[in-house]
Amino acid sequence: xxxxxxxxxxxxxxxxxxxxxxxxxxxxxxxxxxxxxxxxxxxxxxxxxxxxxxxxxxxxxxxxxxxxxxxxxxxxxxxxxxxxxxxxxxxxxxxxxxxxxxxxxxxxxxxxxxxxxxxxxxxxxxxxxxxxxxxxxxxxxxxxxxxxxxxxxxxxxxxxxxxxxxxxxxxxxxxxxxxxxxxxxxxxxxxxxxxxxxxxxxxxxxxxxxxxxxxxxxxxxxxxxxxxxxxxxxxxxxxxxxxxxxxxxxxxxxxxxxxxxxxxxxxxxxxxxxxxxxxxxxxxxxxxxxxxxxxxxxxxxxxxxxxxxxxxxxxxxxxxxxxxxxxxxxxxxxxxxxxxxxxxxxxxxxxxxxxxxxxxxxxxxxxxxxxxxxxxxxxxxxxxxxxxxxxxxxxxxxxxxxxxxxxxxxxxxxxxxxxxxxxxxxxxxxxxxxxxxxxxxxxxxxxxxxxxxxxxxxxxxxxxxxxxxxxxxxxxxxx
Ligand code: SF4
Numbered sequence: 001x002x003x004x005x006x007x008x009x010x011x012x013x014x015x016x017x018x019x020x021x022x023x024x025x026x027x028x029x030x031x032x033x034x035x036x037x038x039x040x041x042x043x044x045x046x047x048x049x050x051x052x053x054x055x056x057x058x059x060x061x062x063x064x065x066x067x068x069x070x071x072x073x074x075x076x077x078x079x080x081x082x083x084x085x086x087x088x089x090x091x092x093x094x095x096x097x098x099x100x101x102x103x104x105x106x107x108x109x110x111x112x113x114x115x116x117x118x119x120x121x122x123x124x125x126x127x128x129x130x131x132x133x134x135x136x137x138x139x140x141x142x143x144x145x146x147x148x149x150x151x152x153x154x155x156x157x158x159x160x161x162x163x164x165x166x167x168x169x170x171x172x173x174x175x176x177x178x179x180x181x182x183x184x185x186x187x188x189x190x191x192x193x194x195x196x197x198x199x200x201x202x203x204x205x206x207x208x209x210x211x212x213x214x215x216x217x218x219x220x221x222x223x224x225x226x227x228x229x230x231x232x233x234x235x236x237x238x239x240x241x242x243x244x245x246x247x248x249x250x251x252x253x254x255x256x257x258x259x260x261x262x263x264x265x266x267x268x269x270x271x272x273x274x275x276x277x278x279x280x281x282x283x284x285x286x287x288x289x290x291x292x293x294x295x296x297x298x299x300x301x302x303x304x305x306x307x308x309x310x311x312x313x314x315x316x317x318x319x320x321x322x323x324x325x326x327x328x329x330x331x332x333x334x335x336x337x338x339x340x341x342x343x344x345x346x347x348x349x350x351x352x353x354x355x356x357x358x359x360x361x362x363x364x365x366x367x368x369x370x371x372x373x374x375x376x377x378x379x380x381x382x383x384x385x386x387x388x389x390x391x392x393x394x395x396x397x398x399x400x401x402x403x404x405x406x407x408x409x410x411x412x413x414x415x416x417x418x419x420x421x422x423x424x425x426x427x428x429x430x431x432x433x434x435x436x437x438x439x440x441x442x443x444x445x446x447x448x449x450x451x452x453x454x455x456x457x458x459x460x461x462x463x464x465x466x467x468x469x470x471x472x473x474x475x476x477x478x479x
Contacts (some may be wrong), residue, residue, distance in 0.1 A: 032456035033463070034309070035400050036332045037358055038393040039383055041351060043465050044360055048382035050371075056357040056384070057120045060342070072341050073159055075129035075331060076152065078110065079347035081365070082139040084172070087206040088276040089194070089236060089264055093349040093363055094135045103140045106347075106365070107148055112372040113346050113361075114155045127156040129338045130164045132186075138172040142180045149184045158185065163338065165190060168216075170208045175219040182223045189220055190229040191256075195236055196247045203237040203281055210250050217254050227257040227317055234295060235264035235288040237281035244291045245298075252302045257317040260334070261295050261310040263288065296453065307335050308400060308455055328401040335401070348378075356385040388464065391416060396459045403447035403455065425461050432458055 033040040079093070082103065086096045095102075118124070130152065140148065158164070165188035166181060173181075178189075193213060194206065201207045220228055230251055234244060251259065266282055268274040283291065296306070304312040305320040311334065313320040322328045322337040329340050332351055345352040349363045359382030362368040371378035385393065391414045398405050407418040419426065429445065432438045437451030438458055447455055460466050 032460035038396045044381040044383050046381045050377040050379050053359045053379045056354040060355040073126040073128040075343040077131050077345045079350045080137040081135040083136045088204045090273045091271045103144050118155050131333045132166040136169045188227045193230045194233045196250045197243040200238045229258035230256040231260045233262045233264050234291040248298045259312040395462045399459045405445040
């Protein structure tokens with residue numbers, strides 16, 4: 001629907017880290033959500049519990065309230081919360097334990113939840129995307145992973161071409177385990193790297209050598225994995241411009257199909273693990289910004305395409321192709337080539353999207369297990385979207401994924417006059433236009449190539465909840 005050139009235009013010179021002017025970075029160093037959903041999860045309410053979830057499922061079955069019909073294929077996410085060892089920067093919902101028998105107990109709980117979903121959705125729902133995340137999914141043994149995937153195949157119809165991905169802690173796998181995962185049907189891997197510098201790795205309690213990761217990537221390629229993603233973090237303790245540059249060169253040498261680059265947000269009051277990081281070791285904000293700009297520049301010079309925010313992909317990767325063709329979408333797994341649709345989140349803290357609603361499972365295993373033992377949905381909070389939420393979700397996702405808000409398209413889909421409906425937002429967006437981040441015309445708002453780096457800030461203008469003063473402070477930094 002959207003012309004290819006709206007996605008990526010090489011209109012900025014990225015040959016040095018200075019292409020992101022420090023003044024602009026500083027001005028935009030405010031905060032904004034990552035918009036894997038709208039409304040964002042912090043807006044979910046306890047009043048939306050199991051009863052409301054059952055109602056959403058019933059409405060879905062009748063084709064009410066969602067953008068997709070009840071027969072549209074689904075995405076499935078499974079949260080495995082266990083990790084053997086604690087990474088000090090961690091902000092995930094995880095349980096650090098060496099007791100591997102907990103995996104078997106957890107699988108029984110997942111089994112019970114899968115039963116509830118198949119009964120609630122009816123039949124054997126079709127699935128085009130599966131993601132195992134955590135925690136550390138490879139905390140489970142090969143036998144347990146077989147058990148889990150067989151159960152998922154029995155409950156859901158895996159459609160041809162399914163994107164089956166798994167987060168892999170390089171310290172927990174070898175070639176044999178990767179071969180096992182491939183045989184189970186996984187075709188994509190996401191490896192947590194963060195940084196290759198030994199001192200930085202020691203400071204965050206996650207030591208894994210470049211040689212080991214390189215070997216794993218070689219093994220994965222020999223086994224025929226379609227796409228490998230590497231996660232990096234800038235702003236970690238003891239990182240310097242020079243040390244991070246070495247990591248960047250090592251990552252480029254490995255040539256993963258995708259790279260996700262995150263900025264570390266040090267919030268020790270909120271995340272206990274981070275209290276083990278010495279604040280004095282954290283790079284200064286200016287240094288962090290410089291490292292971030294340096295990384296973006298290095299990846300683009302190495303031939304990667306900027307997908308949006310902090311994601312990069314080789315031009316041949318499905319994500320880059322989807323972006324060029326305006327087919328990019330966004331869900332709790334980040335940017336995806338999957339069509340916009342419902343998502344089943346299985347396991348503790350997992351979030352589901354059903355029609356025009358979201359819901360989240362209990363965050364502790366005890367609470368999750370209690371609900372299932374009573375034959376109840378383990379849902380503890382959620383939200384049903386009203387008409388305004390649906391208009392804003394469509395707007396925010398169009399900006400985050402296509403980089404373009406087409407007024408006529410929005411008017412046709414939602415029976416509104418976008419220029420009147422968003423008169424205040426379009427006025428507020430003028431400052432972004434002055435900074436060269438968007439172009440506003442009579443037909444559309446278009447995100448410029450420079451604006452893609454700040455697309456969260458552009459999208460946030462349309463977030464009704466953020467219009468409430470002070471709400472922004474709760475989110476991590478944009479960049
Ligand atoms: S960063 Fe990942 S592997 Fe490390 S403790 Fe957190 S969830 Fe576990």
